[in-house]
Amino acid sequence: QPAVAQTTLKLSHQFPAATSPDGDFRDRLAKQFAAEVEKRTNGQVKITVYPGNSLMKTNSQFGALRKGALDLTVLPLAYGGGEVPEVNLTLMPALITSYEQGLRWRTSPIGQKLERHLEEKGMKILTWVWQAGGIASADKAVVAPDDVKGIKFRGGSREMDVMLKEAGAAITNVPSNEIYSGMQSKVLDAALTSSTSHISFRLYETSKAFTTGRDHSFWYMFEPLLISMSTFNRLTPEQQKVMVEVGQSLEKFAMEEAKKDDERAAEVFAKAGIKVVDMDEASFNKWRDLAQKTAWKDFAEKVKDGKTWMDMATSVK
Amino acid sequence: MFSLIAGALRRFNRLVAYLSGGVIIVAAGILVWQVAVRYWLKWPTDWEIELCVMLLIISTFMGAAHTQAERGHVAIDLLDTMLPSRINRVRQRLADGLTFAFCGFIAFNAWEFFHEAWVDGKTSPSLWGPKLWIPYFFVALGMTTLTLELALQSLRRKEA
Amino acid sequence: MDMLTLSLLFATATFIGLFSGMPIAFALGGVALVFMLIFMPISSVSLVTETIYAELDNFTLLTIPLFVLMGAAIGKSRAGEDLYASLNRWLYRVPGGLGVANTLACSVFSAMCGSSPATCSAIGSSGIPQMRARGYSDGLSTGLIAAGGTLGILIPPSLTLILYGLATEQSIGKLFMAGVGPGLLLTLLFALYVMWRYKKEKAQARASADASGDGSHALLQEERYSWAERLESLPRFAPFLAVIAIVMIALYGGWATPSEVAGIGAFFSLLMVMAIYRCYRWSDLRIILNGTVKESCMIMMIIGMSFLYTWVMSNLNITQEAAQWLVTLPIGKWGFFFAVCALLLVLGFFLPPVAIILMVTPIILPALNAHGFDLIWFGVIMTIMLEAGLVTPPVGLNLFVINGIAPDVPLKAIMKGVLPFIWLMLLAVLLLCVLPGIAMWLPNHYHGS
Ligand code: NA
Numbered sequence: 001q002p003a004v005a006q007t008t009l010k011l012s013h014q015f016p017a018a019t020s021p022d023g024d025f026r027d028r029l030a031k032q033f034a035a036e037v038e039k040r041t042n043g044q045v046k047i048t049v050y051p052g053n054s055l056m057k058t059n060s061q062f063g064a065l066r067k068g069a070l071d072l073t074v075l076p077l078a079y080g081g082g083e084v085p086e087v088n089l090t091l092m093p094a095l096i097t098s099y100e101q102g103l104r105w106r107t108s109p110i111g112q113k114l115e116r117h118l119e120e121k122g123m124k125i126l127t128w129v130w131q132a133g134g135i136a137s138a139d140k141a142v143v144a145p146d147d148v149k150g151i152k153f154r155g156g157s158r159e160m161d162v163m164l165k166e167a168g169a170a171i172t173n174v175p176s177n178e179i180y181s182g183m184q185s186k187v188l189d190a191a192l193t194s195s196t197s198h199i200s201f202r203l204y205e206t207s208k209a210f211t212t213g214r215d216h217s218f219w220y221m222f223e224p225l226l227i228s229m230s231t232f233n234r235l236t237p238e239q240q241k242v243m244v245e246v247g248q249s250l251e252k253f254a255m256e257e258a259k260k261d262d263e264r265a266a267e268v269f270a271k272a273g274i275k276v277v278d279m280d281e282a283s284f285n286k287w288r289d290l291a292q293k294t295a296w297k298d299f300a301e302k303v304k305d306g307k308t309w310m311d312m313a314t315s316v317k
Numbered sequence: 318m319f320s321l322i323a324g325a326l327r328r329f330n331r332l333v334a335y336l337s338g339g340v341i342i343v344a345a346g347i348l349v350w351q352v353a354v355r356y357w358l359k360w361p362t363d364w365e366i367e368l369c370v371m372l373l374i375i376s377t378f379m380g381a382a383h384t385q386a387e388r389g390h391v392a393i394d395l396l397d398t399m400l401p402s403r404i405n406r407v408r409q410r411l412a413d414g415l416t417f418a419f420c421g422f423i424a425f426n427a428w429e430f431f432h433e434a435w436v437d438g439k440t441s442p443s444l445w446g447p448k449l450w451i452p453y454f455f456v457a458l459g460m461t462t463l464t465l466e467l468a469l470q471s472l473r474r475k476e477a
Numbered sequence: 478m479d480m481l482t483l484s485l486l487f488a489t490a491t492f493i494g495l496f497s498g499m500p501i502a503f504a505l506g507g508v509a510l511v512f513m514l515i516f517m518p519i520s521s522v523s524l525v526t527e528t529i530y531a532e533l534d535n536f537t538l539l540t541i542p543l544f545v546l547m548g549a550a551i552g553k554s555r556a557g558e559d560l561y562a563s564l565n566r567w568l569y570r571v572p573g574g575l576g577v578a579n580t581l582a583c584s585v586f587s588a589m590c591g592s593s594p595a596t597c598s599a600i601g602s603s604g605i606p607q608m609r610a611r612g613y614s615d616g617l618s619t620g621l622i623a624a625g626g627t628l629g630i631l632i633p634p635s636l637t638l639i640l641y642g643l644a645t646e647q648s649i650g651k652l653f654m655a656g657v658g659p660g661l662l663l664t665l666l667f668a669l670y671v672m673w674r675y676k677k678e679k680a681q682a683r684a685s686a687d688a689s690g691d692g693s694h695a696l697l698q699e700e701r702y703s704w705a706e707r708l709e710s711l712p713r714f715a716p717f718l719a720v721i722a723i724v725m726i727a728l729y730g731g732w733a734t735p736s737e738v739a740g741i742g743a744f745f746s747l748l749m750v751m752a753i754y755r756c757y758r759w760s761d762l763r764i765i766l767n768g769t770v771k772e773s774c775m776i777m778m779i780i781g782m783s784f785l786y787t788w789v790m791s792n793l794n795i796t797q798e799a800a801q802w803l804v805t806l807p808i809g810k811w812g813f814f815f816a817v818c819a820l821l822l823v824l825g826f827f828l829p830p831v832a833i834i835l836m837v838t839p840i841i842l843p844a845l846n847a848h849g850f851d852l853i854w855f856g857v858i859m860t861i862m863l864e865a866g867l868v869t870p871p872v873g874l875n876l877f878v879i880n881g882i883a884p885d886v887p888l889k890a891i892m893k894g895v896l897p898f899i900w901l902m903l904l905a906v907l908l909l910c911v912l913p914g915i916a917m918w919l920p921n922h923y924h925g926s
């Protein structure tokens with residue numbers, strides 16, 4: 001394959017464009033990556049960032065990346081669960097307990113297995129990004145599994161839904177752009193998503209209570225910065241090296257911003273006059289017990305080698 | 318022989334179009350069901366919307382050939398009255414050919430798309446998780462019957 | 478190749494494709510495919526079907542076939558005729574009463590759904606044939622519905638305002654409230670225009686009747702209804718009011734999301750038509766089914782292919798660079814405002830509202846902030862400019878929807894008929910600049926307190 005000296009790459013993501021210094025950090029991550037790569041390659045590699053689905057739809061990004069029709073993305077990896085079921089592990093309830101533990105995946109056998117598997121499927125992880133989430137509810141706060149009985153709940157992903165359904169929630173499948181109006185019109189009682197998205201989707205305008213993602217959260221989502229393997233292979237070894245190094249250098253930025261958003265979400269909801277609660281350890285443990293019996297089991301049984309993946313993931317302390 | 322095949326294709330397409338209309342009605346019924354059971358019985362509604370979306374996409378593609386047969390795909394007809402009829406005839410031939418080529422390409426592309434989903438066993442990432450080759454199959458089939466209908470129409474235009 | 482050349486090439490190819498006589502859906506797709514083959518990596522080609530599918534895989538969008546079914550059930554059965562006959566008994570004295578009723582119907586329907594083609598189709602299916610039957614010119618009756626349908630994205634709920642709110646971090650609740658006043662203003666402007674235009678058409682018909690001695694023009698048929706006849710027609714409104722009531726309760730009573738309302742509306746309209754107008758025989762049903770499939774397939778194909786077109790355009794970065802260039806121009810606050818409106822209008826010729834919002838908003842947002850524009854107010858302005866795009870050639874979805882409903886009216890007549898309404902939209906933008914309170918009064922008084 002001919003290595004190209006000068007190239008322009010496209011980075012697409014679904015998050016709102018950050019138009020201020022405290023805008024959506026996932027867009028800022030993408031833009032910083034682009035700027036740093038351009039600088040360190042002396043302008044050889046230029047990256048155009050397309051925020052907010054302005055290049056392609058959320059659900060097309062995974063497939064496009066695999067085929068090399070998209071160069072880069074910041075993507076909740078579990079969105080590819082229909083094509084590569086193993087990635088459901090990266091949005092598994094109560095599996096990750098802290099940002100630090102999540103980042104230790106990269107140097108653990110599970111992380112290396114995941115990286116290898118993704119490279120076989122045509123993509124490569126450049127920045128490891130985890131994000132905690134919370135629960136906005138239209139009525140009383142959702143803290144322990146008992147709180148979800150009979151409420152109309154949007155879990156938003158397969159394994160979360162498996163667990164919430166068992167807890168007695170009436171799983172309600174609405175598209176993410178309808179969470180707002182769904183909560184407003186009481187079609188939805190509660191919704192689970194990342195702290196950042198809680199702010200971006202302005203759910204504090206339509207909810208009464210908010211369970212934060214700081215301290216304890218059963219919802220940690222992996223949304224890495226990814227590059228298509230076919231794009232990566234087209235780059236010169238030096239350019240590849242820059243990509244990998246810049247990607248890794250942004251890991252700390254992403255973690256700090258994600259943590260900041262957990263706090264900021266709590267502040268924004270409190271300021272809007274909404275009851276803000278943190279999840280206590282006892283409640284988290286109840287979720288974890290429930291998750292083990294439901295979502296973890298579902299994954300171990302349904303996915304090829306699921307048991308191995310699960311064991312490797314739980315062995316990261 | 319030609320008119321026999323043509324007639325059969327037309328009848329098949331019309332039948333499929335009525336079924337596609339029925340599918341839209343079914344989708345409406347499912348939504349009423351979803352709203353009712355969620356409101357009164359607090360049942361989980363985790364598959365209804367996804368199924369409806371699939372049904373409506375299937376209906377869109379499966380109705381395409383019949384819509385074309387009745388010239389239902391709107392075209393801009395501004396030049397029809399402005400150009401001399403000889404030039405118009407050439408223009409229409411060309412338009413027919415390009416339309417046929419484009420739809421043929423999409424049909425071919427759609428079969429590849431279906432084949433990939435079939436081989437990889439792709440499913441939707443939701444809890445319900447239906448196999449995706451099913452809707453993709455109808456997309457490919459719909460585009461194929463549409464392409465055949467277009468071929469038929471341009472052959473007929475040539476004869477006329 | 479520089480961006481300007483590429484843009485002009487793309488625009489030229491679009492015009493050639495569309496005016497070649499190819500169906501619009503396939504012309505758009507074809508132009509996209511050709512540019513994809515020339516300017517994009519070859520791997521993109523393997524994603525063509527996937528892109529179309531992924532974009533259609535969106536429930537909000539797929540409410541359109543359901544609303545089309547609703548329109549067809551009423552418009553292609555005796556129900557629509559009956560409704561308009563009853564309406565006419567009450568409105569025959571008002572000049573252009575039926576046209577005004579259609580304008581109001583578009584407005585009310587817009588409050589139920591966030592989609593413009595859906596509004597067009599649901600109201601137009603009975604509205605257009607009924608107006609034409611009573612002598613309204615082809616241009617007036619089709620132009621009115623094409624324009625009235627655009628209110629779907631201004632009067633809440635509105636899909637475009639939601640996307641704008643997410644992109645600009647503005648309260649969606651406030652945006653919705655800000656859309657109400659301008660929505661009513663446009664309804665009023667449209668209705669006044671219809672009344673004026675009706676009088677003019679009637680005077681013309683009278684003049685030509687006097688000249689030729691043939692007074693058979695439908696506009697000149699004097700109708701007269703007694704109060705007894707009017708009251709007798711009242712029960713005929715009941716089934717329609719019942720359907721509207723069910724939909725409104727479901728929407729505003731916390732039963733259903735705006736998208737789900739499409740299903741409820743379609744289901745109960747069909748049920749009503751079958752039960753009350755006895756359209757349960759195959760001979761009746763097949764007409765409804767055939768109409769629904771043809772129209773919804775036509776609209777959805779255009780939408781699906783226009784996504785392919787949008788994808789290629791976004792990939793070529795044309796829209797984004799144009800917006801970026803505009804932001805750097807040293808033209809002052811109102812110069813910038815004028816330039817943005819012009820850009821929105823030009824982009825509206827080619828792209829659907831949702832795509833424009835996604836591509837343009839993030840780029841012009843910093844400049845909007847720097848010039849101190851109220852972002853809620855601007856959201857409304859932007860929506861009105863995008864409404865105009867729905868009825869301008871070459872790509873104007875509402876025009877095509879109307880063309881599908883009334884295939885015997887040439888597209889040229891529809892475009893000519895809709896032109897005055899575009900001027901009224903621009904007038905509304907002007908009024909909003911002079912009197913921002915039209916949009917801002919409601920959100921400032923009733924929100925967040
Ligand atoms: Na609306």
Ligand code: NA
Nearest residue numbers: 825826866872
């Ligand atoms: Na347009």
